[in-house]
Structure formats: C-alpha cells, structure tokens
Amino acid sequence: MEYSFLFPNDMHIHWSLMIVMYPYITGLVAGAFVVSALYHVFNIEVLKPVGRLALLASFAFLCFATLPLLNHLGHPERAMNIMMTPNFSSAMAGFGIIYNFYLLLLTLEVWLVYRVDIIEFAKTSRGLKRLLYKTLALGVYNVSPQALALDHKLIKILAAIGIPGACLLHGYVGFLFGALKANPWWSTPLMPIIFLFSAVVSGVALLIIVYQLCMKVRGEPIDQNCLSAMARLLWLFMTISVSLELLEIITLAYEQAEEWEVIGPLLSHQLSFSFISLQLIIGALIPFILLMILTLMNRYLHERVRNTLSFVASLLLLIQVLSMRWNVVIGGQIFSKSFRGFRDYQPHFLEKEGILAAVIIFILPFILLYVINRFLPAFDSPSASHNGHDPLKNGTFDSPACCYPKAGGPS
C-alpha cells in the first residue's frame, strides 16, 4: 500500500461542499418537521411552545434545499429536465416528485395552522399588509368551531403523512449514496437510516438553539419542560444515530473485506480530524455526556445550567451532523476507485462552490424564517388571545402563564 495510485480521472472531486450542504439542509427540514409532527400527531403537549417554530423552520429550510444543488449543477438551466424527462431507473429522478410533494404538504400544513391568524390579521391590519393577508386567506373566512375542528383534523392528517414524507425526503438522500455499488464507503443499506436519524438529531438541535435565541431576544423565559423534552429527544436520537454510524464502520472493519484496505486508512488518516475528532469525540461523545447529565440529573439542575448544557450540546451536534455529511460525501470521493490512493480536497473560500457560498446558503433559511415570522409569528398569535376557546389554538398557543406572560390569557 505504500505505493499510491489514483485513476487519472479520480484526481478531481466532482461532488463539492454543495453536496455536503444539500443533505445537511434537507436533514434540518426533516428533523424540524418531526418535532412539529410529534406535537401535532402524537399530542406531545410539552412541545407546544416550539410547535409552530418547528413548522416554520422546516418550511424555511425546504425553500432553500434545492439551492446548493442548483449551484452545483453544470447546467442549472436544465434542472427542470429531472421533472420533465425523468429516467425512473435513477434514484435521483424521484427528486422532483418527492421535493414537490413535500413542499406542497408543508405549505398546506403551514396554511392550515396559520389560517385563523391570517384571517385575524386580514381583519385588523391595513393597506398592503391587509392585501397580503387577504390573499393568503384565499377567500375563506370561516372560523366556526366546525371549520376549526376540520382544520385541526386536516393538520393532524397532513402531519401524519408528513412523517413518512420526511422519511422519504431524507431517506431518499441517503439512498442516493447508499445504492451506489461503485463506492464501498457509501454502499450500505444502513445509509438511508443513518441519514434519517442524524437528520432528526440536527433538526431537534437546531430548534433548541433557535428557540433559546428567540426567547433571549424576546426577553421571555424559556419553557423548561419543553426544553427538557427536546433534550431528551435529542439524547435518544443522537444515541441511535451514532450507534448506527459506528455499527457500519465496525462491520466493515470486522469483515476485513477488500474495501477495508482503503476505508481503514481513510478514517484513521485522511479523515482523522473530521471523523475521529469532530464526528466521534467533540460531536458525539461530549454532547452525549452533556445530554446524559441533563436528562438524568434534570431536577437538580439550575435553569441556566440546563439552558447552557442543552445549547452547547445542540451546537456540538449540529457540527457533528455537518461533519458526518462531510465524511460521507467528501470521504467517499477522496479515495480513488483504484483503492490504491487518496487525493485531497480543500474547499476555497471564494470559489463558486466554496465556503462563502455554503455559508450564504445556510444563512438564507434563517433570513426567510425571520421574514416569515414577521408575517406569521411563531410565538405571538392574535388568535390565541381572541379565540381562546378554539381547540386548535388552545393546543398551539395557550401556553402556561409561567412561560408566556405576554401572550397568555383571553382578553
């Protein structure tokens, strides 16, 4: 092995940082949606404070999920060919269908959840804003208890469809990699499942961070029950996710098949920082311990300790999931298919598919989330005060007085 050799065409990395960002962003979509579905379908009431935030975050990230792909395509102007002339023997041909299905589902869900608010805003606001809300209301102003009950039922059904939908959206991304026999580092049926669980991890971690930041900005207390529940979820999902990641590698190492000759050195040398340090130690072991403390010693912890622990653990897990995506996408390309050598990949800061582009693509959903939140607020709702009686809004907004001193109580 001391003589390395790359196939001449393998000198180039064709799937760049953008293809690292793509599964990362769809993972956040799927993960945030799972949290909102846990509330809407499984009636986990403690997640009420982040129910709407989860939905909006999922929507905002989904809007930009295609951006890294478009930036990566050699001919983005032909991108629609994937939907117009799909070759169904390709896993990638399903992208248009799955993405659009999910976008439609999420849009409907957001609309139904916000319908009462939109009507309320359409009545109370003026000028352009009024026009906007009137357009959003789609001419339906029925807020009778029956109509709201129907809304509630539809939300539940959509969210229930959305869970397998999210699995499909993200499992599909894992399948794209997992079903390529040419690449031993990708080719495993575990890949979609690993992607799925790490997606939920990243989604929950993102919500913990965004929720805490929002509360900080708004000067409101953080709902400790909600936070602890999310931290417990995070602990569960990260344990499953990391176990699966390790399982795959342990199997490869134990089988000692031909591919281990290249994957072994890949993990211990080429990816030693991003795999061992980031993905396993800083990104998995440390948050595992932090979340264990948080979960097992929850009642002994001071509120601020709890906030800090969950915040730090979430941040580390967001890095872990990103490094996992990197290790899969880039790791799968830095060894040559000759199995005899490695190339190097360092994304530049300013290139078309470089670090700056990735940062911008990651920031855009947050800006969109901020903008949406201006029109469809994730935390205050006029309907919460005006329609205190309706079952849906009770579910979504009438939060305990301890957490929402401002938004509380019917007027």
Added chain:
Amino acid sequence: MNKKEGKIDEKPEEMGRRDFIKKGCEIAAGTMFVGLLPFKSARAEKEVERIPRPEGHPDYNWEDHLYAYVIDTRKCIGCGMCVQACRKENNVPEGFYRTWVERYEVSAEDAIKVDSPHGGENGFTADTPGFNVSKGYFVPKMCNHCSNSPCTQVCPVGASYKTKEGVVLVDDKRCVGCGYCVQACPYGSRFLNPVTKTAEKCTWCYHRITRGLKPACVQACPVGARMFGDVKKEDDPVRKILAKERIQVLQPEKLTKPTCFYIGLDKGVR
C-alpha cells in the same frame, strides 16, 4: 329597378361577406391542418434522424451491429499513442482522460506499484530505484461499455444511454451535469468536462465507427494491443477472439457486464 338592383347588389354583397367569413374560416382551418401535417412529418423525420445514419452511409442501421473491444495487455508497450490519439480526435480537455494506460510493476516480494503519469500520454519514465521489479505490464483502460451499466442507470434525465450497438453515450444537450454517473462508474471512466460542464466519456469514437472506421485509439496502437470489432459479423477477428481465447473483464464482481474484454490481466489489476 334601381331598388331591385340595389337589393340584388346588396344580397350578393351580404352573402359574400358571409361566404368570406366561411371561406376564411375554412382556409384558416385548412392551413392549420395542412400546417400540422408537415410539422408532424418533420417531427417524424427528426425521430428517424436520431437513429444514427451517418452521411455517406445511408444504409447504416444500428440493429445490424454489436460492437466489442478487446485489449491484449501482453502486447501493450505503454507508448501512450492511444491516449494522444484520443485527445486529438475527441478534443479531450487537459487533465481528463477518456482512455489511459496504467503501468503495473510487481516486486519479488509481491508489492505492487502502479502509475499512470498524465494517463500514460507521454509514455513512462524509468523504474523507481530500490523497487525490485520481478514482472511488469501495461494495462490500457477506458470505458467498459457495460451491458449492465450503472452509469446509465443513475442518470436522472436519461442523458446517458446505451445504443443498440452496445455503445454507452452521453447526450450533452440533455446532461444537467449532476455528476451522479461519475460517482456510479466503478472504473473511473467518466468525468465532468470543465468546458461543456457535462459528463463525458469514451464513445468508442462513435462518429468514426458508424462510418465503418476504427476508433482512434485502435488506429493509433502500433502493436495491435487494442482491437475493435463487430460480433454480429461472422468473420470478425474480435468475435473469433471472444469465441476462442480466455478473456477477462475488470471488476467482474460488480456484475456490470463489460463489453470491453482483456487478455492477460493479472490479479492486482482493478
């Protein structure tokens, strides 16, 4: 009279207007219909054109051929003429290869050293000092034009396809440049052309073979290590080799069923 005349005059005029509108409609409909006809036939012609019938060979029918490629590694001398010919013939960008030559050196201790500087385009330099070579050989590589090709399977838009003669091609007018096929090829035969931004690979010089010529690499090989033939022709030398010799393919465990066959492959070749 005058009145009558006027009436008579009026009537035909009125009828004329009606007629005019009627006729006009008929003509318009007729034009549309007639307009549709040539459009349809033009489309049909276009369909026919897509089946390759190169100029000067109007009788070429892709169903009459099934091509195969044989590489005799025992004959290859590693001169790199094939790589040069390919680059000139197909305008392959620098740093990318539709075909390349690998040099394998095996030491007495069974260590294997492989290299392919610039794809072997300019030949090879002297052996590494200190490496005790007990055997050495060259292996030309290219697209294997697999029957069960993973690259065409994964193309999301159907830009990559297999022709009836067994050639795997890329339609650069349709390719979106996603690079999925590059990842799916276990042989490293594909690349994204930095100029056209589309996937590119060996076409067996499709523009030549459909005119009855040999691929550029076969033509350029001075020792006859590369052979190209049509297994549907009875007296074809490649067909005879496939029928009589012991042949191998690269990475047979991938079950891609290459139609590029090798003679004299060693165990270290991937």
